[in-house]
Amino acid sequence: MFSQSEENYLKAIYHLSLISNKGISTNSIAERLETKASSVTDMIKKLSEKEVVVYKKYKGVKLTDLGTKIAANIVRKHRLWEVFLVDKLNFSWDEVHDVAEQLEHIKSEKLVDQIDAFLGFPTHDPHGDPIPNKEGDLKIVEKSLLSTLSKNEKGICIGVDDSSSEFLQFLDKKGITLGKQITVLEKEEFDDSLSIIINDKKMSISNKIANNLYIKKS
Amino acid sequence: MFSQSEENYLKAIYHLSLISNKGISTNSIAERLETKASSVTDMIKKLSEKEVVVYKKYKGVKLTDLGTKIAANIVRKHRLWEVFLVDKLNFSWDEVHDVAEQLEHIKSEKLVDQIDAFLGFPTHDPHGDPIPNKEGDLKIVEKSLLSTLSKNEKGICIGVDDSSSEFLQFLDKKGITLGKQITVLEKEEFDDSLSIIINDKKMSISNKIANNLYIKKS
DNA sequence: AAATATTTTTAGGTTAGACTAAAAATATTA
DNA sequence: TAATATTTTTAGTCTAACCTAAAAATATTT
Incomplete structure (x- = not known):
């Protein structure tokens, strides 16, 4: 059994692994969890004892298969709860994160299975992130940052x-x-802002925004 | 803000207070929480600092108004979650306790309010216990142990x-x-067992059972 | 490659919440 | 009421999870 704290570390390493797939650095984990590198080293040793990560001093950590499965299951629970909050309890997509952060640590396999069924086996959370299945697998969809789209x-x-x-x-x-369609009309060289069409309306989007929006090209 | 541990102590004192309304003894709290009296003394001091209990050495503790409100709110959450599990997620009434024990510590007022509404503002949990309202009040229903009913x-x-x-x-x-109707046909002096009618069938009920079933006389 | 900077680990300390064992207070019984 | 029993508190430990500061390892510059 893993403590909430251990689960949070596993989840952080899991998320970081999706980007880099190299050994995950102590510092990056510390930053993500808003804690100190020394605390991370302590915890990593413990997780290593429990065989959910492989740890080589100064070389970062990797999740074992077991560790990956456990982490994916926490992410699964987080995202299912988010769907529940939005679909059933009238939360908006910007309100769900902190509550899901708590709910993801509830231990009951039956609860997760039933919530999953109750929600009609959703595949994505309210932010568009895929929900891992019971085995911890998730299907990756081809997606691009809006900022990478070209004119037209x-x-x-x-x-x-x-x-x-x-x-x-x-x-x-x-x-x-x-779910909305977006068309890129123009890219400004000057500030990398975009002119787009959405909802049949033309609007200007800063690069900061375009860098945080995922698009499935069509 | 209160830790899970603090919340569990408040809840324990709350439940014990419903029976005795005197100062609650260190030992009774220890027994209920399956911990040691010395641990209870430690925690009571902390809760006393936080002004949720009044504590006099060797004289037991009482909840303050604030403490009572907080404790009732935890009980409220516990019972609402139990209703949710049974009504929405197909749990049976014997499966809900451990999960509700975890869910009751989730901190989100909106979540509780929405669950309450989602369930249609239930007044009782699946075991027949009343659900405190937002102010922490609960209406007491006249109830008797089955073992106290007389013949007929x-x-x-x-x-x-x-x-x-x-x-x-x-x-x-x-x-x-x-919700089932029960009629007492006979009381055995010998072992205090009862002969009853339920579901139009006659059956025999031991005293141990009759001592744990609440009846609203009619 | 040497010097410098950064990252990571170690060493030692803190707090919450538990524990054991012994002392102190209260309650019960002879 | 004195003796005994029980309850409660105190004193001192332990562990998980954090921290700071310094040492060690690795990376980057010059």
Whole structure:
């Protein structure tokens, strides 16, 4: 059995592994968890004892197969709870993260299975992130940052990179939600801002925004 | 903010207070929480600092108004989650306790309010226990242990004292569920067992069972 | 390659929440 | 009421999870 703290470390390493697939550095884990590198070293040793990570001093950590499965299951629970909050309890997509952060640590396999069924076996959470299945697998969808699209390319908005409530509320205000079609009209060389069409309306999008919106090209 | 551990102590004192309304003894708290009296003394001092209990050495503790409100809110959450598990997720009444024990510590007022609404503002949990309202009040229903009924008295089964899964599964097996009418046909002096009618069937009930079933006389 | 900078680990300390064993207070019984 | 029993508190440890500061390893510059 793993403590909440151990679970949070596993989850952090899991997320970092999706980007780099090299040994995950102590510092990157510390940064993600808003803690100190020395604390990370302590915890990594413990996780290594429990055989959920492989650890070589100064070389970073990798999740074992067991560790990956456990981490994916926590992510699964997090995302299922997010769907529950939005679909059943009228939460908006910018309100769910902190609560899901707590709910993901509830230990009951039956609970997860039943929530999954209750929600109709959703495949994605409210931010467009895929929900791992019981085995911990998730299907990767081809996605591109809006900022990488060229003039006249179009696609469907399928996710966000930054899921802070500030960003999500901003998107709400602009009418940008998952599933909407976006067409790039123009790219400004000067500030990398974009002119796009969404909801049949033309609007200007800063590079910062375009760098945090995932598009499925079409 | 209170830790899970602090919340568990408050809840234990709350439950014990419903029976005795005197100062709650260190030992009774220790027994309920399956911990040692010395640990209880430590925690009581901390809770006393936080002004949720009043503590006099060797004289036991009492909840303050604030403490009572906080404790009632935890009980409220516990019971709402139990209803959720049974009504929405197909848990049976003997499976809900351990999960609710975890869920009751989730911190989100919106979550509780929404669950409450989602369930249609239930007044009782699956074991017949009343759900405190947001202010922490609960309406007490006149109830009697089945063992206190006399020959020929009848009533509706409205709750259980022991909610262990063993007992609840036993009741299921016997067809005894909340809302059923029970009529006492006979009381055996010898072993205090009862002969009753439930579901139009006659059956014999040991004193141990009758001592754990609440009836609303009718 | 040597010097410097950065990252990581170690060593030692803190706090919450538990524990054991012994001392102190209270309660019970003779 | 004195003796005994029980309950409660105190004193001192332990572990998980964090911390700071310094040492050691690795990476980057010059």
